[in-house]
Amino acid sequence: MADERNQTQEDILLDIQDLHVKYNTSDAVCYAVNGLNIQVKRGEVFGLVGETGAGKTTTALSILRLLPQRIGEIPQGKILFEGQDVVQMSEDQMRELRGSHISMIFQDPMTSLNPVLTVGDQIAEAIETHHQSMSKEEVQAKVDHVLKLVGIPPARKYEYPHQFSGGMKQRVVIAMALVCEPRLLIADEPTTALDVTVQNQVLDMMSNLKEELNTSMILITHDLGIVCQMCDHVAIMYAGKVIEQGTVYDIFDQSKPHHPYTIGLFGSLPSLQSDSKRLKPVMGLMPDPTDLPPGCEFHPRCGSCTETCKLKAPGVFQDGETHMIRCHLFSK
Amino acid sequence: MNEHTNVPLIQLKDLRKYFKTGAGTLHAVDDVNLTIQKGHTLGVVGESGCGKSTLGRTLLRLLPATSGEILYHGENILNYSAAAMKKTRSKMQMIFQDPYASLNPRLSISQIIAEPLKVNHVFQSKKEMDERILDLMDTVGLARRLANAYPHELDGGRRQRIGIARALALDPEFIVCDEPVSALDVSIQAQILNLMMDLQDQRGLTYLFITHDLSVVRHISSHIAVMYLGQVVEYAPSKELFQNPKHPYTKALLNAIPIPDLAYRDKPRELIHGEITSPIDPKPGCRFAARCPHATDACMGKGIPLRNVGSEHQVACVLYGQTTGE
Amino acid sequence: MLIRKEANVEVEAHQSRGFWQDVGARFWKNRMARLGMLLLALIVLGCLYGVFFIDYDTQVVEQNVSIKLQTPSLEHPFGTDGFGRDILSRILYGSRYSLLIGFTATIASLFIGGLIGCIAGYFGGKIDNILMRFMDVFIAIPSTLMAIAVVSALGANMVNLIIAITIGDVPGYARVIRSAVLSIKDNEFVEASVAVGGSHAHIIATHIFPNTLAVLIVQATLGVGYDIIAASGLSYLGLGVMPPDPEWGAMLSEGQTHIRYSPHLVIFPGLAIVITVLALNLLGDALRDAVDPTLKD
Numbered sequence: 001m002a003d004e005r006n007q008t009q010e011d012i013l014l015d016i017q018d019l020h021v022k023y024n025t026s027d028a029v030c031y032a033v034n035g036l037n038i039q040v041k042r043g044e045v046f047g048l049v050g051e052t053g054a055g056k057t058t059t060a061l062s063i064l065r066l067l068p069q070r071i072g073e074i075p076q077g078k079i080l081f082e083g084q085d086v087v088q089m090s091e092d093q094m095r096e097l098r099g100s101h102i103s104m105i106f107q108d109p110m111t112s113l114n115p116v117l118t119v120g121d122q123i124a125e126a127i128e129t130h131h132q133s134m135s136k137e138e139v140q141a142k143v144d145h146v147l148k149l150v151g152i153p154p155a156r157k158y159e160y161p162h163q164f165s166g167g168m169k170q171r172v173v174i175a176m177a178l179v180c181e182p183r184l185l186i187a188d189e190p191t192t193a194l195d196v197t198v199q200n201q202v203l204d205m206m207s208n209l210k211e212e213l214n215t216s217m218i219l220i221t222h223d224l225g226i227v228c229q230m231c232d233h234v235a236i237m238y239a240g241k242v243i244e245q246g247t248v249y250d251i252f253d254q255s256k257p258h259h260p261y262t263i264g265l266f267g268s269l270p271s272l273q274s275d276s277k278r279l280k281p282v283m284g285l286m287p288d289p290t291d292l293p294p295g296c297e298f299h300p301r302c303g304s305c306t307e308t309c310k311l312k313a314p315g316v317f318q319d320g321e322t323h324m325i326r327c328h329l330f331s332k
Numbered sequence: 333m334n335e336h337t338n339v340p341l342i343q344l345k346d347l348r349k350y351f352k353t354g355a356g357t358l359h360a361v362d363d364v365n366l367t368i369q370k371g372h373t374l375g376v377v378g379e380s381g382c383g384k385s386t387l388g389r390t391l392l393r394l395l396p397a398t399s400g401e402i403l404y405h406g407e408n409i410l411n412y413s414a415a416a417m418k419k420t421r422s423k424m425q426m427i428f429q430d431p432y433a434s435l436n437p438r439l440s441i442s443q444i445i446a447e448p449l450k451v452n453h454v455f456q457s458k459k460e461m462d463e464r465i466l467d468l469m470d471t472v473g474l475a476r477r478l479a480n481a482y483p484h485e486l487d488g489g490r491r492q493r494i495g496i497a498r499a500l501a502l503d504p505e506f507i508v509c510d511e512p513v514s515a516l517d518v519s520i521q522a523q524i525l526n527l528m529m530d531l532q533d534q535r536g537l538t539y540l541f542i543t544h545d546l547s548v549v550r551h552i553s554s555h556i557a558v559m560y561l562g563q564v565v566e567y568a569p570s571k572e573l574f575q576n577p578k579h580p581y582t583k584a585l586l587n588a589i590p591i592p593d594l595a596y597r598d599k600p601r602e603l604i605h606g607e608i609t610s611p612i613d614p615k616p617g618c619r620f621a622a623r624c625p626h627a628t629d630a631c632m633g634k635g636i637p638l639r640n641v642g643s644e645h646q647v648a649c650v651l652y653g654q655t656t657g658e
Numbered sequence: 659m660l661i662r663k664e665a666n667v668e669v670e671a672h673q674s675r676g677f678w679q680d681v682g683a684r685f686w687k688n689r690m691a692r693l694g695m696l697l698l699a700l701i702v703l704g705c706l707y708g709v710f711f712i713d714y715d716t717q718v719v720e721q722n723v724s725i726k727l728q729t730p731s732l733e734h735p736f737g738t739d740g741f742g743r744d745i746l747s748r749i750l751y752g753s754r755y756s757l758l759i760g761f762t763a764t765i766a767s768l769f770i771g772g773l774i775g776c777i778a779g780y781f782g783g784k785i786d787n788i789l790m791r792f793m794d795v796f797i798a799i800p801s802t803l804m805a806i807a808v809v810s811a812l813g814a815n816m817v818n819l820i821i822a823i824t825i826g827d828v829p830g831y832a833r834v835i836r837s838a839v840l841s842i843k844d845n846e847f848v849e850a851s852v853a854v855g856g857s858h859a860h861i862i863a864t865h866i867f868p869n870t871l872a873v874l875i876v877q878a879t880l881g882v883g884y885d886i887i888a889a890s891g892l893s894y895l896g897l898g899v900m901p902p903d904p905e906w907g908a909m910l911s912e913g914q915t916h917i918r919y920s921p922h923l924v925i926f927p928g929l930a931i932v933i934t935v936l937a938l939n940l941l942g943d944a945l946r947d948a949v950d951p952t953l954k955d
Contacts, residue, residue, distance in 0.1 A: 051517035052488075165607045195379035195544065197604055200588035204601045222518060225590030229597055252594045268522035270551030272574065272591060278529070279551070281522030285487060394852055421855040434846035437952050438868045440680065447864070448854035482951040495850075502854065 013216050014040040014063070014184060019077035021058050021067065021240075028290035032058040034240035034297075036077070040184070040233070045210060045217045047231030047248070049224065049265075053286045055240040056220045060186045063218075064104055065094050081184070100130040103177040107189040109170035113161040119172050120157025123147070126176045142179065149212070150175045151205055167198035171205065181213060188220045203230060224269065228252050233322075236262055239287055239297035246323035259325050260302050296328065304329055339406040341506060341538050342368040342391070347400035349383075349390045356613040360386040362562040364400075365638070368555075370505070373532070373539040375553030375570065377546060377585070379608045383562040384542045385429075388508040391540065392424055393417060404506075422452055422502035429511035431491035435483040441494055442479040445469070448501040468497040473527060489520035496527065506538045513548060525552060546589055550574055555644070558582050561611040561619040564638060568645040578647040580604075581620045618649070626651060685948035694940030701934055705757060708750035717747040719902045727920045737922040739912065743904075745923070749930050752904035755816065757934070759898075759905075760886040763823040768878050770824070771831025776862060776870075778832065779839030790836065793829040801826035802891070809897040819898035823885050834877055838870040871949040879942025883935035906930055 021033035033055045040046045048056050061067050063079055065086060079086040081102065089097070106112050114122060123143045127134065134142075144154035150171040161169060170190060177185055190206070191199040207230060210217055219230055227234055228248060235245040236259070244251065244259040251262070264282030284301040287293055293300055299309040308328050317330035349361040360383040368374045376384045389395045391402055393409065401408045409420055428434035435444055445465045448454075455461040466476050472493040483491055492512060499507055509528070513521040529552060531537060543549050549556055549570070556573045558566040558581065566579040577583045584604040606623040617632040618624070624631070630650045638646040685691050712718060722742035730737045736745035778789040796804070805822035812818040842848070843866060851861050890907010892898045899905035901912070906927045913923030 051519060167607050195608065196546075196588040197379065197584055198607050200590075200601055201603055201605070203590070204603060223590060224518075224592035228592045228594065229590045248597070249594065252592065264519060266592070268518040269592065270522075270525070270547040272547045272550060272586075272589060273593075279522035279526055281519040281526070283523070285489070285520075286517075389849075392853060394849055418855045421853065426850065426853045428846045428850060430846055434850050436845075436847040436865050436869070438949065439864070440951070447851065447856070451851075451854055451856045451860060484952040498850065498854070 011041050012039050013042045013082060014038075014218075015078075015080040016059070016063075017078045017080070019059070019062060019079060020075050021055070021062050022073055022075060023068070023071050024073060025071060030289045031292055032240055032289055033062070034292070036237075036240065036242060038235050038242060038245070040216055040218060042183075042216055043210075043214050044232040045207075045219055045230050047227040047234040048218060048220045048237060049222065049227055049234060050237035051222060051286060053239075053289060054237040056237055057188055058240075059237075060104065060188055060218065060220055063184075063186060064098055064102060065089070066104075099126065099182070100180045101182055102184045102186065103180070103182045104186040104188065105170075105173050105177045105190050107192050109166060109173050109193065112173045113169060115161055118158055118160055119164070120147075123157070123172070123176050123179055126179050130180050146175045146179045147172075149178070149209060151201075165198075167194055167202055170194060170202055174202075174206065174209075178209065178213065178215070182215060184216045184218065186218045186220070189222070190219075191226070192221075192223075199226075206230070224265065236265070239289070239292060241297065241326065243298065243326045244324070246319075250320070250323035256323065257319055257325065257330060259298075259327050260304055260329070261298050264301075340367045340403075341370040341405065342366075342540070343401075343403040343406075344391065345401040345403065347387070347390065347402065348398040349386050349395060350398045353612065359383075359562045359611040359614055361390055362611070362614075363635075364562075364564055366557055366564065366567070368506075368538055368540060370538055371532075371536050372554045373541050373552055375541045375543065375549035375556040376559060377543060377549050377556060378559035379544060379585075381561075381608050381610055382559040383611075384559050385510055387559070388426070388510050388540060388542050392421075392426055392508055394426070418452075422448070423504050424506045425499040425502065425504040425508070427492075427495050427499050427507060427509045427512045430515060431488050431495060432483075432515075434495055435491060437483055440480050440482055441469070441474070441486075444483070444494055445497045445501055448498060452502060454502070464501075468501055471500065471531070472497045487520075488516050489523060492516065492524055493527070496524075496531070500531070500535075503535075504537070506540070508540045508542070510542045511544070512541075514543065514545065521548070528552065546585060558585070561608065561614065563619060563648065565620065565648045566646065567638065568642075572642070572645055576642075576645075578641055578645070578652050579620075579649050580624045580626055580651075584623075680951065681945075681948045684951070685944055688944045688947065690940050691944030691948070694937050694944060697933060697937035698941060701753065701757070701937060704750050705753040708747075708753055712747050712751045714751070717744060718751045718904055719743070727916060727923075729920070730922060736926040737920070739909075739923055740916055740920075745909075745926050748904035748909060749906065749927060752906050752909065752927075753930070755899050755903065755905040756886050756889070756907070756931070759816065759820055759823065759889040760882040760934070763820050763827065763885045763889070764878055764881040766820070767824045767827035768831055768874065768881065771828040772835045772870075772874060774828070775832040775835030776839055776866060779836040780843055780858070780862060780866060786836075789832070793832050796825070796829040801888070802895075805888075805892050806895070806897060809892070814897055814900065816899060819889060819892060822892070822897075823888050826888070827881065827885070831877060831881075834873055835870055838873045839866055842866055842869045868949065872946045875942050875946045875949070879938045882938050883931070886931055886934065 016036055016038050019033055019036040023030040023032055036059060038046070048059065050056050058067070062074060063086060074087050077087065081097070086097070120143050123146060124139050127139050127142055143157055147154045147157060152168060152171055152175070161172070164172060191202050194202060203226065219227070221227060231248050234248055234251045235242045236251070237243070238261050244262050250256060261282060267280035268282065270279060282301050287297055287300070295311045296309045296314050299305045302309065306328065314326050314328045315331060317325045317327065319325060344364050344366045347361055347364045351358040351360055364387060366374065376387060378384045386395065390397050397410055402410055404420065404424065409417065412420060442465050445468055446461060449461055449464060455464065466479065469476055469479065474490060474493050474497065478486070483494065512528070513524050516524060525548065532539065541549060541552055553570045556568060556570045557564045558579065560581050566573065566577070566582045573582065574586070577586055587602045604623050604625065611619060616635050618636050621627040621631040636648045636650060638648045639652065641647050641652045720743070724742065725738050726740055726742040728734055728738040734744050734746065736749065739745055774789050774793065778786040804826050808822035808825060809818050812821070848861060848865050851865055887907060889898055890905060890910055893905050893908040894911040899908055901908060909927040910924055913927065916923050
């Protein structure tokens with residue numbers, strides 16, 4: 001732990017600098033991501049937390065350059081993956097990158113698989129796309145290997161997706177994402193569609209895999225419980241910006257200072273341990289991304305809002321080495 | 333209120349709901365016995381496919397029951413005629429899970445809230461009805477200016493408020509809430525939960541709260557029933573259930589929830605294996621046995637009834653309570 | 659969805675309006691709807707002119723071979739046909755047949771087919787099976803053959819022609835509406851209506867029917883044009899409007915023989931059909947959008 005402090009450039013796998021993403025629709029411009037800075041180190045699990053419309057999925061799609069064509073645009077910012085800027089890459093380079101170096105798993109395992117191909121064929125296809133020279137036997141051996149990794153008996157590779165249960169399907173999807181041993185895995189709400197006992201199995205498998213393959217992971221979720229159990233680093237997003245960021249020990253330590261939105265998020269959770277009669281959620285709604293409020297985006301919903309908050313966007317307050325908060329409350 | 337204190341508001345006796353499928357008979361709800369007292373909230377928890385939504389719908393006769401009794405104020409509503417049922421419907425309402433699918437996209441907010449009033453001919457004049465609609469919108473925290481807006485123009489939280497206003501329109505006593513907050517973001521979810529609890533306090537409502545989220549159910553319920561493959565496997569006051577869970581499935585559920593607390597971070601996960609299947613022609617015996625770490629031969633062969641293991645605490649598991657009775 | 663349109667609807671709070679009033683307001687906002695209305699108004703005016711000011715004996719059927727196959731001139735704006743009859747007068751006069759057949763057959767078949775489809779889809783089970791198998795029997799018989807059978811059994815006149823076309827159209831509408839109903843009735847809002855005590859008739863009228871409108875209207879606007887053409891085909895076979903009555907389709911087929919040197923014989927009746935169908939399609943599209951509040955106005 002201690003020597004991680006002296007991190008060099010080498011340790012940083014993904015470095016997103018001042019990323020802006022907007023969607024140009026016919027009737028409005030939607031500002032989805034507005035100056036996002038995050039760094040993902042090798043071998044760590046990075047949690048991206050926020051509610052619907054915070055820009056989590058947009059960020060993930062930007063990393064893979066999968067934003068909707070013509071509508072999605074990155075006007076500003078860099079996404080450095082191993083030092084190379086993804087934003088500037090050609091489409092051919094991107095195709096090389098996707099799947100083999102960075103892969104992504106989506107929320108709904110039911111729609112991520114092709115119903116007319118066997119599970120084994122689908123995984124094999126993922127391999128063949130990136131390793132054309134591999135022989136049939138090698139590919140099949142690899143399919144067996146990756147299925148074993150995700151806890152599915154290799155004999156089941158001859159079955160079709162509909163013969164698998166929800167949790168098993170999500171395992172297959174994860175197997176497909178991992179088969180080329182990517183250095184970064186982006187998981188967008190990977191367990192939201194699953195039942196808790198199954199979610200627990202899948203999360204357990206994912207943390208074991210991470211150890212085994214030394215893959216970095218960006219875990220996108222709205223579930224603070226999952227973040228607390230899985231992640232090393234956490235960024236909390238609101239209206240396309242990171243409003244608080246730190247190690248899991250910074251964010252989940254109630255004695256440390258926190259952004260008012262973070263406090264509201266925790267106040268929204270019904271507790272399993274203590275009795276509370278009323279929840280203390282953030283009031284109001286996410287701002288309209290086509291018409292963001294001036295100053296701090298959170299000020300209309302904030303209990304500690306001052307005049308400064310309405311006019312000026314807050315800077316970053318650094319609390320210790322790893323913990324940062326974007327709020328005027330701490331600016332002195 | 334006084335004369336009814338002994339009769340529970342809702343009582344289910346041996347309620348069954350079977351579906352015929354190509355593969356056999358699906359026992360979606362099997363021999364469920366539950367009691368809900370007036371003003372209480374009974375939480376029904378379980379994973380998808382455990383029959384909890386079917387239970388809620390059968391209870392309101394949205395689905396025909398296969399057998400059993402549904403007593404409302406001591407009377408079996410399954411024997412009611414269509415006309416009597418229509419009258420009772422106004423006292424038993426439902427809030428739906430999906431705030432998108434449960435609102436007709438072609439109707440405006442005020443038209444949606446007006447529907448129960450119109451169908452039951454509550455008001456003679458349109459003016460009275462409009463006033464009532466605006467009142468209901470105030471009650472659930474919807475701005476009056478939204479009266480002519482359409483559902484697609486609103487976010488999930490506001491849509492769910494419309495659903496609640498519609499359920500409240502006829503002044504019901506009892507509301508079945510089918511996962512009313514599962515589709516919402518946490519902060520919105522908390523706003524809706526607060527609203528529902530306030531409404532319960534103000535109007536003395538009784539809820540049957542169906543959810544898969546244990547932290548939500550603990551927060552809102554006075555009693556909890558845990559369902560697995562169509563059967564209630566454990567029933568207890570909610571505090572008791574969380575402090576002293578008995579059934580291996582309840583324990584597994586509780587252990588599976590990721591808790592946002594650093595103290596739980598490095599604890600090893602306790603996994604149960606397998607996934608919930610569907611109860612098509614189930615064999616007699618404990619339906620959880622296939623996944624249960626404590627399963628023995630005693631779990632198979634014959635049905636395992638709910639047994640009392642404490643005051644108001646019942647478990648259907650061979651590990652507990654050999655004594656039956658009241 | 660990546661892009662979420664937020665709720666910033668500034669609507670004045672006032673008494674609730676009816677569904678159809680909202681539809682009317684949205685319809686009138688649409689520019690294409692107004693164009694369609696204008697075209698349809700012109701067609702109807704032309705039809706009325708034909709009814710009141712054109713004399714059947716002298717202007718529509720009287721033959722004058724000395725001026726046959728004239729190209730358009732001031733005297734005969736659309737020219738004359740093979741028997742020297744004025745094409746403009748014949749089109750104006752004939753519009754009554756074409757419009758009557760097109761509209762009546764479409765509305766009748768839509769109503770019957772829609773009802774059958776609604777009932778079959780909503781109630782399902784045995785009712786569905788019986789109704790739809792019955793429809794399948796009709797689909798199995800070629801529509802022209804069916805029309806010939808109907809007309810020869812009942813006699814060749816316009817009413818029987820309409821009946822023949824209607825019978826041919828019903829199964830198609832029934833199938834389309836049934837599948838729309840099937841997808842709508844599984845929505846939770848239908849269940850919600852049952853939960854507040856809504857009757858079957860209420861549910862079909864407020865929840866099922868309005869949500870099938872989009873499909874229904876598209877079918878209907880295509881249907882009118884199709885029926886006009888079907889009627890002309892049958893007239894051509896001598897099963898409907900009899901010569902020398904100037905039904906548009908019949909005029910088209912008469913003009914065929916002269917298409918090489920006197921194309922105006924086909925062009926003008928053809929244009930009449932095209933404009934009518936265009937007007938109806940514009941109206942239909944606009945109406946479909948108007949009944950769907952989820953589209954932005």
